[in-house]
Amino acid sequence: MATRDPDFVVRTRRRFLGGALIAGTAAVIQACSRTTTVAPTSAPAAAGSSSAQTPVSQRSSSAAETQSLDFTTFYTGPDGANMQQIVNKFDSDHPNIHVKFSSPAWGGDYVTKLQTAAIAGNPPDLVALHNYEIPGLSRFIYDISADVKAVGINPSDFLKAAWDLAFYQGKQYGVTMSTGTMALIYNKALFEKANLDPEKPPKTKDDFIAAGRAITKASDQQWGFVRDANWMPWLTFLWQDGGQLLTEDQKKAAFNDAAGKEALQLSANFVQADKISPPTAINPTDFYKGKIGMVFFGPWELAKLIDTNDKAGTKFGWSTYPKFFAKKSAVESTSHIYCLMKPKPENQAKKEASLTFLKWVVTQGSSQWTSSQIPSYNQVRDGMKDSKNPVTKQMGPWIEQAPMSIVPPAIIQWNQFFTTIKEGVESAIYKNTPPNQALATAADKVNGILAG
Amino acid sequence: MTQSTLRRNLEGYLFLAPFLVPFCFFFVYPILEGVYVSFSNTNIATGESAFVGLHNYQALAQDLVFWHSLRNTMIFVIENVPVLILGGLLLALLLNQHFPGRGAVRSIFIAPYLITGSAIAIIWEAVLDPQAGLLNQYLAMLGLSPQAWLGAAATAMPAIVLVTLWWRVGFPLLVLLAGLQDIPQELYESAWLDGAGAFETFRFITLPRLMPVLAFVTIIRFIDSFKVFAQVYLITGGGPYGSTRVLLQYLYETGFQYYKAGYAAAIGWILFLIIMVVTVFQLRFLRSND
Numbered sequence: 001m002a003t004r005d006p007d008f009v010v011r012t013r014r015r016f017l018g019g020a021l022i023a024g025t026a027a028v029i030q031a032c033s034r035t036t037t038v039a040p041t042s043a044p045a046a047a048g049s050s051s052a053q054t055p056v057s058q059r060s061s062s063a064a065e066t067q068s069l070d071f072t073t074f075y076t077g078p079d080g081a082n083m084q085q086i087v088n089k090f091d092s093d094h095p096n097i098h099v100k101f102s103s104p105a106w107g108g109d110y111v112t113k114l115q116t117a118a119i120a121g122n123p124p125d126l127v128a129l130h131n132y133e134i135p136g137l138s139r140f141i142y143d144i145s146a147d148v149k150a151v152g153i154n155p156s157d158f159l160k161a162a163w164d165l166a167f168y169q170g171k172q173y174g175v176t177m178s179t180g181t182m183a184l185i186y187n188k189a190l191f192e193k194a195n196l197d198p199e200k201p202p203k204t205k206d207d208f209i210a211a212g213r214a215i216t217k218a219s220d221q222q223w224g225f226v227r228d229a230n231w232m233p234w235l236t237f238l239w240q241d242g243g244q245l246l247t248e249d250q251k252k253a254a255f256n257d258a259a260g261k262e263a264l265q266l267s268a269n270f271v272q273a274d275k276i277s278p279p280t281a282i283n284p285t286d287f288y289k290g291k292i293g294m295v296f297f298g299p300w301e302l303a304k305l306i307d308t309n310d311k312a313g314t315k316f317g318w319s320t321y322p323k324f325f326a327k328k329s330a331v332e333s334t335s336h337i338y339c340l341m342k343p344k345p346e347n348q349a350k351k352e353a354s355l356t357f358l359k360w361v362v363t364q365g366s367s368q369w370t371s372s373q374i375p376s377y378n379q380v381r382d383g384m385k386d387s388k389n390p391v392t393k394q395m396g397p398w399i400e401q402a403p404m405s406i407v408p409p410a411i412i413q414w415n416q417f418f419t420t421i422k423e424g425v426e427s428a429i430y431k432n433t434p435p436n437q438a439l440a441t442a443a444d445k446v447n448g449i450l451a452g
Numbered sequence: 453m454t455q456s457t458l459r460r461n462l463e464g465y466l467f468l469a470p471f472l473v474p475f476c477f478f479f480v481y482p483i484l485e486g487v488y489v490s491f492s493n494t495n496i497a498t499g500e501s502a503f504v505g506l507h508n509y510q511a512l513a514q515d516l517v518f519w520h521s522l523r524n525t526m527i528f529v530i531e532n533v534p535v536l537i538l539g540g541l542l543l544a545l546l547l548n549q550h551f552p553g554r555g556a557v558r559s560i561f562i563a564p565y566l567i568t569g570s571a572i573a574i575i576w577e578a579v580l581d582p583q584a585g586l587l588n589q590y591l592a593m594l595g596l597s598p599q600a601w602l603g604a605a606a607t608a609m610p611a612i613v614l615v616t617l618w619w620r621v622g623f624p625l626l627v628l629l630a631g632l633q634d635i636p637q638e639l640y641e642s643a644w645l646d647g648a649g650a651f652e653t654f655r656f657i658t659l660p661r662l663m664p665v666l667a668f669v670t671i672i673r674f675i676d677s678f679k680v681f682a683q684v685y686l687i688t689g690g691g692p693y694g695s696t697r698v699l700l701q702y703l704y705e706t707g708f709q710y711y712k713a714g715y716a717a718a719i720g721w722i723l724f725l726i727i728m729v730v731t732v733f734q735l736r737f738l739r740s741n742d
Binding site for chain 2: 111112115116119135136137138139221229278279280281282283286289291412413415416419423426427430431
């Protein structure tokens with residue numbers, strides 16, 4: 001057996017290690033390098049988004065190639081299926097752009113995912129946001145004030161109140177696809193059992209409480225009304241009673257006034273005095289189990305409600321939000337704003353493709369979205385009453401309430417603000433804290449949060 | 453270290469490099485960065501990051517939500533660790549006996565440990581549902597009134613402890629079972645010949661022999677319990693009205709939902725210090741009893 005020359009072994013090992021080090025270093029450099037070789041471009045003629053202004057070295061691919069866009073939203077359930085169909089339609093009409101639609105999470109976790117992706121320089125190209133989520137992400141989102149004009153999105157074609165929701169500190173961060181107020185959802189079968197007219201859902205505070213009392217059987221865990229902790233009815237009560245969450249300059253709490261206290265007393269009474277709500281928090285989606293008389297849901301639940309009625313034989317009904325206070329016609333609403341996020345490095349061709357999709361989806365695409373929300377595009381919204389879509393046809397209460405919609409304020413501290421007022425409201429409802437005391441404590445905390 | 457020593461050891465360092473380089477990049481650097489961030493006003497929404505000295509730590513001292521979250525964490529640790537250790541020990545003693553299908557029964561008890569937190573949350577939300585939950589149905593069969601386990605402050609944390617017991621008991625069970633099987637059988641035989649009963653053998657043979665394993669499991673469970681997050685965040689979200697919000701959830705909310713990364717980092721370091729102090733104290737206590 002041949003023996004190895006020790007020097008040879010050492011030399012070979014050193015050579016191997018040296019080679020491995022060089023190869024490793026090269027791999028790291030290659031991985032860290034984001035500049036790609038650029039093919040000749042022929043960018044779409046979208047004025048105001050001139051590809052000539054972007055250094056050639058920053059363009060990662062040719063606009064003539066198929067652009068693949070990541071469109072990330074919080075749409076789950078029927079909304080997700082609906083948007084997937086809308087995206088499929090866009091894809092089939094636009095061979096040069098492929099949109100990958102996804103809904104990875106909802107609520108705070110959704111924003112966290114976007115934020116971490118943006119910090120890493122690899123966010124989705126397009127995202128759906130609520131108006132109050134824009135401030136926290138604004139540095140990662142394109143200001144598209146000039147771009148929307150350039151691609152021909154005309155502000156006058158949209159509901160102004162909805163259009164304005166995409167603005168933050170004077171910059172336009174997106175285009176509002178739709179809004180959707182909360183509405184009264186009720187179980188007609190429980191109404192019948194309680195000798196209430198199932199075709200006459202409550203329209204006033206007194207009717208609502210009376211219906212709740214008639215339906216409630218606490219010993220059987222059957223409740224007249226169950227509130228959603230994340231869509232606090234207190235907000236709508238506050239606004240209907242003429243109150244506000246914040247002062248006009250958005251620097252101080254304003255909910256700690258007579259309207260706020262009256263609204264909170266009403267919320268607490270549902271549990272403590274009227275006893276139409278459970279003494280502990282219950283998930284409002286338990287409504288589908290058939291032992292809850294009334295809840296407030298947004299239009300995103302309508303498709304599921306209709307489907308459950310059709311398949312399970314339930315008798316769920318929907319109606320406008322009762323008028324608990326007479327000072328203002330107001331109902332809490334959601335807002336879905338589509339924004340373009342900035343990758344690192346910025347990619348002009350993708351931005352142009354994203355604008356093409358944005359324009360299409362908020363105008364043409366929104367015609368199918370009518371079964372999920374109330375589009376802000378006038379032409380589509382105005383045509384909803386004549387729609388043959390079985391879900392859209394049932395959207396009457398939400399269409400009627402669209403002008404009353406009020407959304408939370410777009411402030412960077414919204415999440416902390418919301419957590420604080422939510423805990424204050426719940427302490428009054430479930431821990432018998434006097435409403436004035438609960439709101440005073442919450443207001444103190446909120447003022448501290450707003451002061452930074 | 454002289455230059456010639458360095459040259460002579462170069463190969464060694466190169467062999468270490470595949471571990472050392474990622475270790476420095478992914479552990480040492482983030483830790484140092486975390487220390488700096490805790491002394492800054494880093495905000496991931498605005499992008500600002502300026503050195504603020506001890507301001508975050510001073511603010512924490514006056515932050516009621518922080519103290520409340522710390523209190524909830526301590527309650528969880530105090531309730532959870534003994535329950536897990538005793539539960540694990542009891543199960544280990546039972547599953548160390550010879551009976552048909554022992555392997556399958558062991559697997560059943562250990563299986564939940566392998567399930568992800570999100571799946572655990574779905575399972576237990578269904579079990580604890582006030583209207584259609586399995587637990588309330590059993591209570592009803594016994595003639596007891598249903599409870600809103602997750603909706604009331606008094607029962608939410610015990611419910612989380614119950615979920616954690618079901619989910620995490622597999623680890624102490626597994627380790628203690630291995631510890632029990634390491635105890636020589638001759639010791640028991642000799643004790644039985646001397647007339648020792650079950651309690652005496654447990655008290656004077658099993659427990660002392662198992663003590664190092666018990667100490668290890670206790671320390672690990674303490675550390676794990678201080679870091680409780682997934683089951684709380686996914687099942688109660690910290691509610692009702694903050695009664696189950698734990699420190700790690702407050703850290704997450706502060707860093708990612710309130711965007712205050714500097715403040716969140718300070719919470720993280722406080723949590724680290726608490727865990728370190730408790731662990732050192734436990735180790736010293738156990739060594740002194742050795």
